[in-house]
Amino acid sequence: MHGEQLPPFRDPSQPLEARVDDLLSRLTIEEKISIIHADSKFTTAAVPRLGIPRRWLSDGPHGVREDIGPDTWMPAGHTDDFATAMPAGICLAATWNPDLSFDEGEVIGQEARARGKDIMLGPGVNILRTPLCGRNFEYFGEDPWLASKMCVGYIRGEQSEDISSCVKHFALNNQEDDRGTINVEADDRALHEIYLPAFKAAVEQAGVWSVMGAYNQFRGQHCCENELLLNQILKKDWGFKGLVMSDWGGAHDTRECALNGLDLEMGTDTNYDNYYLARPYLDMIQAGELPMTGLDEKVRRNLRVMIATHMLDFNRKPGSINTAAHQTVARRVAEEGIVLLKNQNHTLPLDPARIKTIAVIGENAVRLQAHGGESSEIKAFYEITPLAGILSRVGSKANIIFSEGYCKGARQDLVERAITCAKSADVVIYVGGLNHDPGYDCEGADRKDLKLPYGQDELIQELVAANPKTIVVLEGTMVEMHAWLDRVPALLQAWYPGMEGGNALAAILFGDVNPSGKLPATFPKELSDTPAASFGAATYPGTNGTVAYTEGLLVGYRWFDTRQIEPEFPFGFGLSYTTFAYSNLKLIPTWDGLTVRFDLKNTGDRAGAEVAQLYLHEMNPRLMRPAKELKGFKKVFLQPGEKQTVSISLARNDFAYYDPVQHGWVAQPDDFEILIGGSSRELPLHANFHLKPQ
Numbered sequence: 001m002h003g004e005q006l007p008p009f010r011d012p013s014q015p016l017e018a019r020v021d022d023l024l025s026r027l028t029i030e031e032k033i034s035i036i037h038a039d040s041k042f043t044t045a046a047v048p049r050l051g052i053p054r055r056w057l058s059d060g061p062h063g064v065r066e067d068i069g070p071d072t073w074m075p076a077g078h079t080d081d082f083a084t085a086m087p088a089g090i091c092l093a094a095t096w097n098p099d100l101s102f103d104e105g106e107v108i109g110q111e112a113r114a115r116g117k118d119i120m121l122g123p124g125v126n127i128l129r130t131p132l133c134g135r136n137f138e139y140f141g142e143d144p145w146l147a148s149k150m151c152v153g154y155i156r157g158e159q160s161e162d163i164s165s166c167v168k169h170f171a172l173n174n175q176e177d178d179r180g181t182i183n184v185e186a187d188d189r190a191l192h193e194i195y196l197p198a199f200k201a202a203v204e205q206a207g208v209w210s211v212m213g214a215y216n217q218f219r220g221q222h223c224c225e226n227e228l229l230l231n232q233i234l235k236k237d238w239g240f241k242g243l244v245m246s247d248w249g250g251a252h253d254t255r256e257c258a259l260n261g262l263d264l265e266m267g268t269d270t271n272y273d274n275y276y277l278a279r280p281y282l283d284m285i286q287a288g289e290l291p292m293t294g295l296d297e298k299v300r301r302n303l304r305v306m307i308a309t310h311m312l313d314f315n316r317k318p319g320s321i322n323t324a325a326h327q328t329v330a331r332r333v334a335e336e337g338i339v340l341l342k343n344q345n346h347t348l349p350l351d352p353a354r355i356k357t358i359a360v361i362g363e364n365a366v367r368l369q370a371h372g373g374e375s376s377e378i379k380a381f382y383e384i385t386p387l388a389g390i391l392s393r394v395g396s397k398a399n400i401i402f403s404e405g406y407c408k409g410a411r412q413d414l415v416e417r418a419i420t421c422a423k424s425a426d427v428v429i430y431v432g433g434l435n436h437d438p439g440y441d442c443e444g445a446d447r448k449d450l451k452l453p454y455g456q457d458e459l460i461q462e463l464v465a466a467n468p469k470t471i472v473v474l475e476g477t478m479v480e481m482h483a484w485l486d487r488v489p490a491l492l493q494a495w496y497p498g499m500e501g502g503n504a505l506a507a508i509l510f511g512d513v514n515p516s517g518k519l520p521a522t523f524p525k526e527l528s529d530t531p532a533a534s535f536g537a538a539t540y541p542g543t544n545g546t547v548a549y550t551e552g553l554l555v556g557y558r559w560f561d562t563r564q565i566e567p568e569f570p571f572g573f574g575l576s577y578t579t580f581a582y583s584n585l586k587l588i589p590t591w592d593g594l595t596v597r598f599d600l601k602n603t604g605d606r607a608g609a610e611v612a613q614l615y616l617h618e619m620n621p622r623l624m625r626p627a628k629e630l631k632g633f634k635k636v637f638l639q640p641g642e643k644q645t646v647s648i649s650l651a652r653n654d655f656a657y658y659d660p661v662q663h664g665w666v667a668q669p670d671d672f673e674i675l676i677g678g679s680s681r682e683l684p685l686h687a688n689f690h691l692k693p694q
């Protein structure tokens with residue numbers, strides 16, 4: 001290019017839209033068609049004539065997935081496709097730390113660049129409607145406010161590395177059973193107040209460049225070709241300027257795709273020329289059955305994302321992979337995401353110097369989890385299992401013995417050996433829970449119940465009987481615990497904590513790190529207490545191809561609180577090795593709402609972090625509102641004895657509900673109770689606020 005002038009589309013000093021216009025004007029109709037559909041599992045075609053490179057997509061969302069063969073779902077067999085395996089989305093959500101979410105996104109963005117990717121298929125922000133959904137582990141829990149804050153951080157971090165995030169699955173993809181066909185019927189309030197806010201925040205606050213349409217239908221139309229979701233809400237109402245891609249095989253009809261907002265068709269079928277947005281679309285345009293302007297609009301969106309992520313520039317960020325800094329972020333997310341649910345008589349933290357023998361029991365103590373779950377799997381650079389983490393932390397200070405305790409299929413002699421092991425130890429650390437086997441936390445199917453598999457309920461009871469000092473650590477998403485919860489002295493929820501998970505867990509068990517995670521979803525006592533399980537098969541898993549969201553707005557704690565059902569552990573709950581006191585609540589009205597101030601003090605003798613949560617309760621709502629709704633939170637790190645004044649601002653819109661008649665958000669003048677505390681069911685500070693007419 002020496003001495004030559006750059007064409008406008010290659011010139012970074014030109015405005016984005018001018019570059020897009022210029023490039024669009026140079027493309028032939030065939031070239032245009034070639035960039036709006038796949039040409040292999042995870043790529044779209046290059047246009048060599050103009051120097052447009054092939055575009056590489058990758059799953060997401062817990063790191064950069066291993067490379068998949070071009071035309072099969074088998075791994076490509078590369079040796080340079082390892083990545084840092086981050087904790088799963090639900091663990092990230094449990095940190096309640098959007099800054100850490102930014103860091104995780106940034107790491108994944110850097111690794112994506114180092115691996116030559118352009119679009120990362122994540123984050124996943126579908127709301128946990130039923131605890132049975134096989135992909136809940138990938139998502140950010142049951143609350144739209146929390147999911148919004150966490151996904152905005154993640155996307156900002158990832159996109160700062162010249163990568164497009166692709167927020168998924170838009171929308172209402174809340175179950176894996178029948179995911180390709182099920183038709184969701186949800187009312188406008190549930191849609192706007194529960195299922196859309198995280199996507200909206202991704203678009204409006206994070207500026208996400210790509211959105212993936214979901215497999216399911218909404219109101220009788222597939223989500224990848226859904227006029228209301230894509231054209232009306234996403235593109236018109238929210239002003240989304242990037243591209244909408246299909247989930248793999250989520251497109252069903254050329255005309256519908258052409259007219260209803262799909263911009264890029266991806267799939268599993270290897271006949272790429274026959275994709276709905278390939279030859280059939282070209283034929284229909286050339287026959288005058290579909291307008292050329294529609295194609296141009298799709299291409300424009302694809303080019304905009306390419307140019308915005310500097311795909312056509314010479315100085316695109318090169319990225320980096322598996323650096324020490326990346327490993328540190330993986331560890332910190334796990335350390336802040338693991339939740340301490342029970343800690344009777346200060347059972348934890350353990351002091352290895354005062355213990356002779358520790359029995360580590362349970363298959364998850366040695367199981368590699370990162371390479372599981374289907375599309376979110378990661379070929380981890382390494383993975384520290386719980387046992388490895390405990391061994392490395394304890395060193396020669398105590399004797400560690402291990403017994404598997406359970407595994408798929410086999411049982412009785414494993415149990416006997418585990419009991420013998422438990423009896424011979426001073427303390428038992430049981431590491432069980434779920435895994436990514438099909439039917440548990442895995443894409444493609446839902447769980448059948450909320451029970452611990454492989455006889456673990458009985459095993460835990462036998463272990464506690466053999467050794468009352470049995471600490472239970474559960475990996476995976478939520479399970480029923482009533483069979484043994486009363487009897488165990490301590491319980492940690494470790495989710496899928498990523499490749500540094502074992503180190504993080506050991507740091508918490510032995511007190512190097514003070515736990516600060518809080519539940520991003522209600523843990524019910526029983527499945528039958530949950531909203532989607534409360535109205536028969538029509539509300540889950542659906543009947544005659546349709547699932548009705550009859551519970552409406554009452555998802556998660558909104559259901560438990562409004563219906564006054566006692567959960568096992570409430571939303572927002574998590575213990576610490578120190579204690580916190582809330583005091584001195586002040587409400588300061590502002591021109592646009594309210595600033596809430598209060599003091600938070602670490603009243604114990606260890607440094608630690610508390611997630612202070614703010615919930616709203618409207619006193620005389622015109623339409624039904626849940627008993628409380630999360631509208632703010634802050635994670636605050638405090639030294640022993642330290643006190644800080646915390647300030648959370650609420651804008652007028654934060655008081656609003658979605659009015660289905662006016663088709664918009666309404667903040668109605670009324671009295672509101674402002675509730676502050678460390679979990680949705682422990683809110684020591686409260687005061688009333690009157691929202692005046694505007």
Ligand code: BGC
Nearest residue numbers: 059060121168169247248375
């Ligand atoms: C999943 C997506 C994933 C895609 C590509 C689909 O089956 O639903 O989340 O990104 O496959 O692997």
